[in-house]
Amino acid sequence: MKAFDYAAPASLPEAVGLLASQPSARLLAGGTDLLVQLRSGRKDADVVIDVKKIPELNEISFNPADGLTIGAAVPCYRLTADAAIQSHYPALVEVASWIGGTQIQGRASLGGNLCNSAPSADSIPLLIALGATALIAGPAGRRSVPVDEFCTAPGRNQLAPGELLVSIQIPAPAPFSGAAYLRFIPRNEMDIAVVGAGASVTLSNGVISAARVALSSVAPTPLFVPAAGESLLNQMPTAEALEAAAKIAQEAASPISDMRGTAAYRRHLCAVMVRRALELAVARAQEIN
Amino acid sequence: MSVKVQVQTTINNEPVEFLCEPRQSLLECLRDIVGLTGTKEGCGDGNCGSCTVKLGDRIVTSCLVLGVEAAGESITTVEGLAHGSTLHPLQKAFLDHAALQCGICTPGFLIAADALLQKHPHPTEEQTRFWLSNNLCRCTGYDKIVRAVQAAAIEINGAAQ
CATH class of the missing domain: 1.10.150.120 ([2Fe-2S]-binding domain)
Known part of the structure; x- marks a missing residue:
């Protein structure tokens, strides 16, 4: 790795100030993407700013009114061990246990997964399905961006120079709601999704009153498909309705062929994975909660 | 080259201080500076797990941790498993x-x-x-x-x- 300086600011204003004065700085949370990219020369840095000493970026907090706040640097192993997340967001526990393996989960954060903005990011389709927003801090203050608008191209996102992600905010789960993320990989663990699908469903008297669907690995960014969820509104969660929504998601995908699968294979998988994710989300919504 | 940083840490229940460049991984620091060569380098990008150490309350691949991040932390390497000549x-x-x-x-x-x-x-x-x-x-x-x-x-x- 090329030489760089290291800073570990203890507060958000200090971090924002450092970022403003150091145009070629890179932010370090878990380092599971950044250090690989720096070592291989894909990215450069004069200064690496470690954000893990900033209290707001290390916070997990849940309350039934405001929902869940996950600090941008909270590593996956803390998410999977958190009692509130286990009981209110089981799909988040699953996704946090699927990103890399045990050691990667000891470092990697959902904030880092979001900011790395890979088309294949495992957590992003679920965050989109859950209606998450990204809280950003920068020289002009704070702003929020829906996660479904955060990524703009492979490895690119809405963070402007001098800005950093503070936290991910997820609304409190509605009564009779459920969510799921499923991915297709040829192995059992430790792999990049050929196709990933996130879904959330809310039921009112057995009828779907809200639904959101998103995909990964089938477009230049994780892909929110509003029309797929909207097609389910005021429907019973029948096999036909879920299948129809999955077809809409499939139509929205624009996959490429690469070493993990052909475009045609991925397109086929889109419908399968979205249908299964919706089925699991519905099953969870039907459990007493 | 950037200025070296003094890192105070605990390794296998012993206080340890070492001097490293910010770019050096914890793995490099353990092996090349501290002299604990039990931890091995395999892939160097977090996939193979051969450089696994315990850092605080969880395990990590030490190739994806900077040595400077170990300041104030407690680390266990393979050298810390056995008790004297009695194997774990x-x-x-x-x-x-x-x-x-x-x-x-x-x-x-x-x-x-x-x-x-x-x-x-x-x-x-x-x-x-x-x-x-x-x-x-x-x-x-x-x-x-x-x-x-x-x-x-x-x-x-x-x-x-």
Whole structure:
């Protein structure tokens, strides 16, 4: 790795100030993407700013009114061990246990997964399905961006120079709601999704009153498909309705062929994975909660 | 070259200070500066797990940690498992079950397995394989490793209820 300086600011204003004065700085949370990219020369840095000493970026907090706040640097192993997340967001526990393996989960954060903005990011389709927003801090203050608008191209996102992600905010789960993320990989663990699908469903008297669907690995960014969820509104969660929504998601995908699968294979998988994710989300919504 | 940084940390229950460049990984610091060469480098990008160490309350691949990040932390490496000349039960089980051939991956497996047994005193085969999925072994085919870990679990924690 090329030489760089290291800073570990203890507060958000200090971090924002450092970022403003150091145009070629890179932010370090878990380092599971950044250090690989720096070592291989894909990215450069004069200064690496470690954000893990900033209290707001290390916070997990849940309350039934405001929902869940996950600090941008909270590593996956803390998410999977958190009692509130286990009981209110089981799909988040699953996704946090699927990103890399045990050691990667000891470092990697959902904030880092979001900011790395890979088309294949495992957590992003679920965050989109859950209606998450990204809280950003920068020289002009704070702003929020829906996660479904955060990524703009492979490895690119809405963070402007001098800005950093503070936290991910997820609304409190509605009564009779459920969510799921499923991915297709040829192995059992430790792999990049050929196709990933996130879904959330809310039921009112057995009828779907809200639904959101998103995909990964089938477009230049994780892909929110509003029309797929909207097609389910005021429907019973029948096999036909879920299948129809999955077809809409499939139509929205624009996959490429690469070493993990052909475009045609991925397109086929889109419908399968979205249908299964919706089925699991519905099953969870039907459990007493 | 950037200015070197003094890092105060705890390694295998001993206070340790070392001087490193910010760009140096914890793995480099352990091996080349502190002289603890039990931790091995495999892939250098977090996939193979051979550089696994315990950092605070969790395990990490030390190739993806900067040495400077270890300031104030507590680290356990494979050198910290045995008590003097008495091997840790996991080390003994790996020998008894021939759970290694070339041995490069072994320190990482031992540290990862030790963390597993602290979380799950009697892990199932599936739990064991899932937990160890970040550790690659190109010699054994994993079966002997899984058996060794489960045998060590009984040795350490008694038979499962």
